[in-house]
Amino acid sequence: MYLRTTRNQVVNSMEQRKYYTPNIFEAPDEEIVCWCEGITKGQICDAIRAGATTLEQVHAMTGACRGTECAERSPRGKCCCQQVVAMLAQSALCRSRHGAAARH
Numbered sequence: 001m002y003l004r005t006t007r008n009q010v011v012n013s014m015e016q017r018k019y020y021t022p023n024i025f026e027a028p029d030e031e032i033v034c035w036c037e038g039i040t041k042g043q044i045c046d047a048i049r050a051g052a053t054t055l056e057q058v059h060a061m062t063g064a065c066r067g068t069e070c071a072e073r074s075p076r077g078k079c080c081c082q083q084v085v086a087m088l089a090q091s092a093l094c095r096s097r098h099g100a101a102a103r104h
């Protein structure tokens with residue numbers, strides 16, 4: 001399974017580049033987390049739901065944390081790895097959101 005989108009699909013949107021939610025847990029699924037590769041929070045959650053438990057596994061499944069232009073591309077001004085690690089640490093949130101959606 002490879003969940004990555006094409007890089008130019010998302011990163012070219014200047015409107016999207018201006019916005020991010022400071023608390024990643026409050027961000028909507030469609031919000032970009034990895035600005036170098038155009039990976040959304042939802043895609044990272046999908047990888048976690050699919051079994052990723054480490055940063056390396058999320059990297060392999062989505063392409064997140066692979067870029068080298070974080071300071072220039074990300075409105076956070078740094079690599080997305082910190083947000084991905086936080087999501088992994090709270091992986092139950094991704095799994096419970098999926099479960100809640102499946103019940104409705």
Ligand code: FES
Nearest residue numbers: 034036067070080
């Ligand atoms: S923002 Fe994810 S690797 Fe640069």
